[in-house]
Structure formats: C-alpha cells, structure tokens
Amino acid sequence: MGLIHRREAHLPDKPWEDFVSEAEKPQNRPSSEAVSARAVYDDIVHRIKTLQATLDPDEKIALSVGGVAIDAVGLGGSTIWFQGRNNQGCAVVIAQHYTQVTVVMTAERLYRGEAPTQITFLTE
Numbered sequence: 001m002g003l004i005h006r007r008e009a010h011l012p013d014k015p016w017e018d019f020v021s022e023a024e025k026p027q028n029r030p031s032s033e034a035v036s037a038r039a040v041y042d043d044i045v046h047r048i049k050t051l052q053a054t055l056d057p058d059e060k061i062a063l064s065v066g067g068v069a070i071d072a073v074g075l076g077g078s079t080i081w082f083q084g085r086n087n088q089g090c091a092v093v094i095a096q097h098y099t100q101v102t103v104v105m106t107a108e109r110l111y112r113g114e115a116p117t118q119i120t121f122l123t124e
Contacts, residue, residue, distance in 0.1 A: 033078045037098035041075040041123065044103060048073070048119055051105050060116040064104040068092045074122030081122065 052061050063070035065082045072083040080101050082094040110116065 031078075033098075037075060037078040037080065040098040040101060041073070041080055044073060044080070044101070045121055048105060051107065052119070055107055055116075058110050059107045060110050060114070061119065062106045062108045062117065063119060064106070065094050065096070065102070068094060070094075070103070070119070071117065072120040072122055076123075083120075083122075 048061065048063065055061065063073075063082075063084075065084070068082070068084045068086055070082045070084040072081075074081040074083075078098055079095050080098055082096070082103075084092050084094075086092050
C-alpha cells in the first residue's frame with residue numbers, strides 16, 4: 001500500500017487580507033460601542049447647534065456637566081470629553097462613558113457688554 005502525501009494548503013494568518021480593502025479589514029472597523037458613542041456625540045453637537053440657532057441676540061448658550069460650565073466637547077473611543085471651568089475659574093476636564101452622559105443646555109441672558117459663549121467641538 002503506497003503512502004499518499006497530501007500537500008497542506010498554507011492559510012494566511014489573516015485570510016481576508018488578499019480579498020478586502022484596508023478600510024474593510026476587521027482591525028480598521030470601529031467597534032459597535034465606538035459607533036454608538038459617535039451617535040451620542042453627534043446628537044449632543046446637533047442639539048447644541050440647534051439651540052444656538054434659536055437664541056435671541058441677547059442670549060447665550062450655557063452648557064453644564066456635573067455643575068461645571070462647559071466650553072468644549074470631544075469624543076475619544078467610547079468616552080465623551082468635556083472641558084470647562086468650575087465656579088472658581090479653575091480648568092476642569094470631565095470624561096464620561098457615552099452611556100452615562102448628562103448635559104444641561106440652557107439659554108441665558110447676556111450681561112451688558114458680554115460676548116456670546118462659543119462652544120468648541122474637538123471632534124467632528
């Protein structure tokens with residue numbers, strides 16, 4: 001009885017590499033959590049911009065997270081970042097998981113000579 005030698009097929013470690021573009025490879029796809037975080041961030045940005053568009057000339061937007069006045073919002077992975085100042089004027093950075101974010105958006109009257117608040121979006 002003769003021995004039959006089978007040639008083993010070499011499978012690459014990442015079999016998709018030859019068949020898909022770089023953008024389609026699994027390591028380049030954002031996780032479902034990152035996609036959800038982006039949706040929450042985009043919704044916050046949309047609501048801020050919508051409120052700003054409805055303000056009277058003598059009003060400003062005031063954002064607050066955990067009692068801190070916010071002047072910048074950003075996104076990193078599944079974390080939404082807020083930058084601002086506390087009531088003593090000290091810089092504060094708040095990091096919150098996208099599932100736990102609560103933002104208070106308020107229209108407030110400008111004081112005489114005060115410039116309207118500009119919210120910075122660190123990720124868009």
